[in-house]
Amino acid sequence: MLTVDGLIAGYQHGSRVLDGVSFHVRRGEIVALMGRNGMGKTTVLRAITGHLPAAKGTIALDGEEILGRASHEIANRGVGYVPQGREIFDDFTTEENLLMGVIGKKGLPNKVPDWAYEIFPMLRERRWQRAGTLSGGQQQQLAILRALVGEPKLLLLDEPSEGVQPSIVQEIARTLRRTVLEKTLTVLLVEQNLELVLGMASRFLFMENGRVVDEAPVHLVRPGSEFVQKYLSV
Amino acid sequence: MGFVVTIGLDTLNFTLALLLVTLGLVVIYGLMNVINMAHGEFFLLGAYCVVLMQSAGLFFWWALLFAPIVLALVGLAVEELVIRHVYRRFIDSILGTWGISLALKQVVIIVFGPTAQSIVSPIPGPVQILGVTYPAYRLFIMGFTVLLAGATFLFFYRTYIGLAIRGVIANRAMAASLGINTRLLDRSTFAIGAALAGLAGAVMAPIMSVDPQMGVGFLIPAFLSILVGGTGTLLGALVGTAAISGITTIVSDAWTQVAAQVVVFTMAIIVIRLFPQGLTGRRS
């Protein structure tokens, strides 16, 4: 579904953040993009979502080139984005945040679908609460749900466990996995938390210095395995 | 007592008209980070739409339909030709819109001449209200602008488009990633802001001396209102506008207009020094 080829992005010559990233994600897969801090993982997601207009290379979604397109167009082609730090609208209510997830999407009615609060029931009671007052875990649920109500076909998540307490992380991981399977979504996940990722992903990509240098199926990646030693430990 | 009521009504009048101009400015600033120095000229063009209607022999009320349409088109043109190119360069956006304001003012001077025009009041005659005699048309202005301001607030806080606009103001990148066409919103919002200012100009024309310099006369109080009230929110615009127009009207009625300008300016500077983020305390 998603093909990235030779993606180059950076600030100026000589200090490129992405130096020829190439990988693909098949329909229905849940792929994890791993690597130490600063290797360019977030930048890859930003390039896919159209926030790096100066990037070069190829990014194809279902065969169509999306590199160079405006962010809103990419979103309307079915790319859902849950960025690092969540980026929820603090001053809006939970409900308004979710509405933001649908009103930009052509073809979807301007209302929060009934199934939304079934996925994260904890948000239902906080429906009219200002989103800025939610806890880290609740905000993460909100950010994910906001992406889901837009009915994406590809879901991009950047460090969903950041700032969320471990027990909630597990819960979110379970719910996410179930939802992704139910809706047959394709997922590209950037995450530092190996446990969360092990519970979800089927394939791992490892980034180093702006390139995808290795990949492995989930059963080969265990804490203490060579992959973890080589690409993740500090 | 009658004096107080008259001042109160005058203040309300000015506040509401100024509010329409200020709201447009605030939204444009919040959305695009552009300080639109041409906004006073949008007000001006609205007033001159009325002049045009009058010289064409048409009813004043047509102007209330004509002015916002004309200004929306002018707004779209300005946005497309100029704003779009400079909104990332903050200082240049100030200058670019300033140049537009000069150009628009000159167009008005060329077409209509530099001298003041007066508009026949569409609802002549006074009316008794709250124990004073007050021009009927001014009451109409207040009613009309209250409705318009109310409609604007409803638009921003109760419609999906309003939600989208507020979302883009809060976090442009995220809104775009949710599928919202931010460029289209920029353009439409700018046009709406221009139309609002134009409508304000049209409705105020009969009670003002309509001359090419009147744009600046509304732009400056509008800016001061925003600085004093707080640049972040529509509420800030409301508070600031009430403060500025209140003081202006009171000092103007009690003393002279010049004195009002000086007093308002001085007080605005003091407030900004003490509350750099304005009275409502939030910065966008």
Added chain:
Amino acid sequence: MRWQSFRSALTAAIWVALGLAPLILNEWRLTELALYMAYGIFALGLAFIWGQAGILSFGQAIFFGIGAYCMGLVTLGRLPLLGDSSLVGLLLALVIPAIAAYALGRLLFHGRGLAGAYFAIVTLCAAVIVETLAQQWSFIGGFNGLLGIPPFLAPWRTEPDAYPTPTEIYLLMFAASLLVFLVLSYIIRSPVGTVLAAIRDNDQRTAFFGYDIARYKIGAFVVSALVSGFAGALFVKQFGFAAPSLIGFGLSTEVLIWVAVGGRNVLLAAFLGALLVRSVEGALSDRLGDYWLLALGMLFVVTVVLMPTGLFGRILMLPLPKRLRGES
């Protein structure tokens, strides 16, 4: 490297050409040009704070006008305590604007102070108000201003009450322009100028380095006010009268246009911008009148949008001082 020395040579050549102008131009043109040079000096002051320090002011004419009025008041004998010599007028024309700038600067730049846009708006409001006040103040002539301000005298002549020739006035203005140019260039190329440039590019970061940015901004603002007051004084000696239009927001806007069109980052470019725009205006405005102002407004917009460095900015930009050029 060759490009850089070309630009320095070009700058020098232009000054030489300006100095030699009396050889080519007739007296009428020289008189005109000398007057425009006062505007040019005014433009230098704005280019200094805007191009170098990044301070956008919509009210620079306040200082120009104060300078003009001071020179007028003194030489017309309206301030008996100070006598009526032009020199005292000049001194006052420097001191009062400087004090005003200092006060305004202290008020507005204090601490973290106002950000650029707020400052611009406040100066805009100030210009409008000062103009209105000037129109009301009868001591300085109200709407009509001060008339009959004595022109330059030629103290180097042997005959008493001799007036300088147009050539001499021109050379005087040329010398004054060159002097201001050299002084401002010196400041720009000095470490102070570098700090100002740093403030222009990122004032928060510069503050983090420990610089008191308010003090630098106030200093730059005062310097620009001195220059503007100087220009106003020189202007009024040639023009003969000082009116509220010299102090208000019309002229403040005009100088912005000259500097934007000429080139805000380069002193000489701004100077030439003033000369060019005024010369063209002098030639065209009789015939085109309001259309000229419209064209000017549009030219301003086009320049700001498409050519932020102005018409002459690129070709006249001088190389960085050796100090900043790294390994030579």
